[in-house]
């Protein structure tokens with residue numbers, strides 16, 4: 001048996017994990033279409049990296065093939081997934097550059113394939129429990145890694161997933177705030193719920209890159225220039241946390257891993 005690779009999914013601003021050793025691109029065919037991944041090692045740990053918007057950020061959030069992406073990770077033997085989502089802040093106390101380890105979500109999407117189970121398979125109709133959508137053990141790893149790396153991360157946060165690709169109206173952001181949302185994004189769902197359906201242990205780091213529409217003092221429009229400027233200064237913090245998390249895994253192999261001593265196949 002081989003060691004289960006760690007899955008890393010990222011989107012806007014994270015297209016290349018410079019730390020990956022011997023990175024190799026693969027196309028993984030699945031029943032839902034092809035997924036593109038990069039396989040390599042990081043601190044000796046096998047890693048499968050998936051950039052959810054595809055090469056050159058060519059796929060908008062509402063058209064990402066979430067099912068192919070998650071199925072591909074599961075088919076490659078991934079058990080644990082750390083995802084990164086950049087977001088607009090809804091909680092007025094959050095600032096661009098802030099990090100959260102999400103613990104819940106609101107699904108405000110409208111037109112995405114949301115499940116692996118359409119009723120025709122041997123499982124029939126499946127209703128997945130999502131009372132704890134982000135896996136507590138992976139959340140703990142993220143929080144511990146952040147603490148060791150000296151990069152503060154808020155423990156908990158509700159991610160409101162909008163359909164996109166447009167940004168939200170101020171009224172939509174107020175509605176999400178009333179429902180308890182802290183940050184707004186366009187890709188976290190159904191990625192997280194498909195991961196649950198596939199039996200993966202999934203957690204997500206959210207990096208705030210702008211105040212969501214109408215949040216804060218300014219009524220300025222949200223611009224990609226502003227978002228890219230925050231990414232330039234803040235993406236290093238996310239990579240440091242991931243680096244620490246992977247380093248810790250390499251140092252203290254997980255006894256529940258199928259075989260933590262074997263090298264990557």
Ligand SMILES: CSC[C@H]1O[C@H](OP(=O)(O)O)[C@H](O)[C@@H]1O
Pocket residue numbers: 010011012052053060061084085086087164185186187188227
């Ligand atoms: C660049 S702003 C909108 C874009 O950023 C977020 O990306 P991701 O979730 O992949 O980190 C948001 O969901 C949109 O895709």
Ligand code: HPA
Pocket residue numbers: 086087088089162167168184185186209210211212213222
């Ligand atoms: O303000 C936002 N809204 C939705 N998704 C986002 N991704 C980055 N910023 C935002």
